[in-house]
Amino acid sequence: MVENRPLLAIFSHIMLILGVVVIAFPIWIMFVAASHPEIRMTQVPLPMLPGGHFFENLDISLNRGMSGMDGNGVGYMMLNSLIMAMMIAVGKIAISLLSAFAIVYFRFPFRMFFFWMIFITLMLPVEVRILPTYEVVANLGMLDSYWGLSIPLIASATATFMFRQVFLTIPDEMLEAARIDGAGPMRFFWDILIPMSRTNIAALFVILFIYGWNQYLWPLLITSEPGMYTVVMGIKQMLEAAEQVPQWNVIMMTALLAMLPPICVVIFMQSLFVKGLTETEK
Amino acid sequence: MARVVLEGIRKTYPNGFKAIHGVDVEIEDGEFLVLVGPSGCGKSTLLRMIAGLESITEGQLSIGDRPVNNLEPSERDIAMVFQNYALYPHMSVYKNMAYGLKIMGLSKAEIGERVKKAATILELTDEQLTRKPRQLSGGQRQRVAMGRAIVREPSVFLFDEPLSNLDAKLRVQMRLEIKTLQASLGITSIYVTHDQVEAMTLGHRLMVLNAGNVEQLGTPIELYQRPASLFVAGFIGSPAMNFAEARIDSMGKTITISGQEALPLGDGGMAEHGGKDVILGVRPEHLELVAEAPDAVPMTVTMVEQLGADTLVHGHFGESRSDLTVRLEGIRNIKGGEVLPIRVSPDHLHVFDPKTERRLS
Numbered sequence: 001m002v003e004n005r006p007l008l009a010i011f012s013h014i015m016l017i018l019g020v021v022v023i024a025f026p027i028w029i030m031f032v033a034a035s036h037p038e039i040r041m042t043q044v045p046l047p048m049l050p051g052g053h054f055f056e057n058l059d060i061s062l063n064r065g066m067s068g069m070d071g072n073g074v075g076y077m078m079l080n081s082l083i084m085a086m087m088i089a090v091g092k093i094a095i096s097l098l099s100a101f102a103i104v105y106f107r108f109p110f111r112m113f114f115f116w117m118i119f120i121t122l123m124l125p126v127e128v129r130i131l132p133t134y135e136v137v138a139n140l141g142m143l144d145s146y147w148g149l150s151i152p153l154i155a156s157a158t159a160t161f162m163f164r165q166v167f168l169t170i171p172d173e174m175l176e177a178a179r180i181d182g183a184g185p186m187r188f189f190w191d192i193l194i195p196m197s198r199t200n201i202a203a204l205f206v207i208l209f210i211y212g213w214n215q216y217l218w219p220l221l222i223t224s225e226p227g228m229y230t231v232v233m234g235i236k237q238m239l240e241a242a243e244q245v246p247q248w249n250v251i252m253m254t255a256l257l258a259m260l261p262p263i264c265v266v267i268f269m270q271s272l273f274v275k276g277l278t279e280t281e282k
Numbered sequence: 283m284a285r286v287v288l289e290g291i292r293k294t295y296p297n298g299f300k301a302i303h304g305v306d307v308e309i310e311d312g313e314f315l316v317l318v319g320p321s322g323c324g325k326s327t328l329l330r331m332i333a334g335l336e337s338i339t340e341g342q343l344s345i346g347d348r349p350v351n352n353l354e355p356s357e358r359d360i361a362m363v364f365q366n367y368a369l370y371p372h373m374s375v376y377k378n379m380a381y382g383l384k385i386m387g388l389s390k391a392e393i394g395e396r397v398k399k400a401a402t403i404l405e406l407t408d409e410q411l412t413r414k415p416r417q418l419s420g421g422q423r424q425r426v427a428m429g430r431a432i433v434r435e436p437s438v439f440l441f442d443e444p445l446s447n448l449d450a451k452l453r454v455q456m457r458l459e460i461k462t463l464q465a466s467l468g469i470t471s472i473y474v475t476h477d478q479v480e481a482m483t484l485g486h487r488l489m490v491l492n493a494g495n496v497e498q499l500g501t502p503i504e505l506y507q508r509p510a511s512l513f514v515a516g517f518i519g520s521p522a523m524n525f526a527e528a529r530i531d532s533m534g535k536t537i538t539i540s541g542q543e544a545l546p547l548g549d550g551g552m553a554e555h556g557g558k559d560v561i562l563g564v565r566p567e568h569l570e571l572v573a574e575a576p577d578a579v580p581m582t583v584t585m586v587e588q589l590g591a592d593t594l595v596h597g598h599f600g601e602s603r604s605d606l607t608v609r610l611e612g613i614r615n616i617k618g619g620e621v622l623p624i625r626v627s628p629d630h631l632h633v634f635d636p637k638t639e640r641r642l643s
Binding site: 171173174176177178179180181182183187191192195196198 | 333334335354355356357360361362364365366368369370371372373381382385386430
């Protein structure tokens with residue numbers, strides 16, 4: 001749109017800047033808080049400018065932990081979160097690719113029935129089925145394990161549906177050409193289908209990684225051993241550390257750390273992400 | 283190199299729709315057969331049945347004296363060129379051509395050799411071999427698609443409207459290339475098109491399909507000179523043949539378009555059809571403009587199209603309603619509303635039965 005209306009331009013800019021401030025201000029506060037010594041965070045007014053203890057706090061948060069955390073930092077929690085998020089994202093993509101492949105390219109009895117079965121699980125996120133799922137995971141002996149953290153979150157109707165839509169846009173001739181070239185179903189899947197949907201896979205990976213990283217309720221429920229804690233639940237527990245004044249500087253530093261991996265994923269996969277969601281040319 | 287034999291081939295879809303009503307044809311080794319017909323006539327279905335992409339409901343298909351009804355496409359010793367090329371978008375041109383060979387289990391050296399050979403035939407440069415399909419023009423993609431077929435060194439080439447995505451000029455050029463290529467490789471080819479010019483120029487023989495039935499099978503000239511049915515007569519030739527309702531006299535010597543002078547019938551007449559109502563067909567190029575002659579028919583001109591090399595004159599016979607197109611050589615100065623004396627050569631009359639729509643005589 002090419003319009004020359006200064007008032008409108010000023011108004012839009014004010015709105016945009018306001019939007020940015022609303023998002024950025026808490027992050028700024030977080031950053032500032034993470035760079036002051038503990039004692040400063042208990043005094044009023046709260047500081048608005050960064051202090052000089054950033055790296056010290058980083059060290060406490062990562063390696064030593066708060067007082068009362070048995071000298072463990074959140075480093076291992078970050079690792080747990082990373083493993084869980086990776087397992088969820090990779091697992092979801094693998095399962096969804098295969099199920100979408102089956103639904104689009106094979107004619108088997110009750111094909112549409114199964115498709116709808118998968119589709120209606122959209123109505124059943126973890127929060128809804130949390131008790132029976134807990135029961136199943138507990139009986140399988142997967143409490144306090146990476147499997148228990150990730151497997152119940154892996155099945156994904158959204159991703160299956162998205163890959164189905166992607167596969168439907170791939171012309172039938174591609175399959176026919178592959179058949180004439182002598183490629184069997186799995187060969188076609190590996191050599192043609194997956195490379196052709198790689199931008200969509202990347203886009204989905206970004207979304208699913210963040211989804212996995214941000215899981216809170218499920219890890220909270222099934223982990224009782226501190227060694228399996230994830231960083232998101234770790235933050236919450238720092239707040240509740242028994243009979244203590246919350247160490248806001250460390251908590252904020254941990255929150256900063258927890259934000260980092262999702263940000264990295266978004267930044268480094270941004271171009272693929274946009275392509276995957278908008279590209280239609282096949 | 284192989285003969286392809288179709289015996290009583292039929293196709294019925296699960297929903298009961300009958301797409302092909304029985305096709306029998308023997309395609310000789312090295313022959314170029316063109317399947318031609320309007321869209322929905324079943325020509326692509328038939329080709330896909332030969333390729334193995336559609337199942338055969340009934341009948342026997344053999345390629346190189348080997349029954350192939352139940353073989354996978356890759357086992358039938360065929361290669362196919364698709365209308366939209368169906369190149370793998372994420373692979374380079376080289377990999378596109380090599381993919382089938384890799385699956386066949388050929389050695390790297392042999393694959394390289396075959397691809398090189400095909401690239402030379404198709405005049406694809408080494409630089410083009412490294413590109414992705416989307417970086418190529420339509421004509422180049424078409425070449426790559428053909429290259430992918432050539433490297434397989436198949437017994438039969440199958441072409442499914444390979445030129446319809448190209449612009450008119452390129453289409454003519456690629457048409458020639460395909461013809462030259464087929465002649466030099468000598469590989470049996472089956473080619474599907476809806477374009478009758480393509481069909482006429484490419485095929486050794488043409489099979490005209492209409493609603494799943496074979497209307498006629500023959501050389502292009504046979505189809506042009508002696509169309510077996512009204513459908514073939516109207517389909518082959520451009521501009522299309524003129525048709526008019528007419529009546530043969532009781533002796534079978536002359537034919538009369540309603541309200542016009544009687545025209546003599548060539549070849550000693552059609553005594554066995556004396557007194558019959560028929561449909562008369564004459565090609566636009568077989569109508570001549572003459573100076574006042576005894577057997578001339580007056581034609582009222584409505585429209586004139588100047589093509590440079592030819593002039594197409596549209597109009598109708600006298601007062602009759604049936605439309606008529608005349609093709610005259612060169613540039614003519616004719617205007618709408620004029621009445622022209624037109625002579626119909628008796629050797630070029632086509633007479634059809636109005637009920638069965640088959641050719642009489």
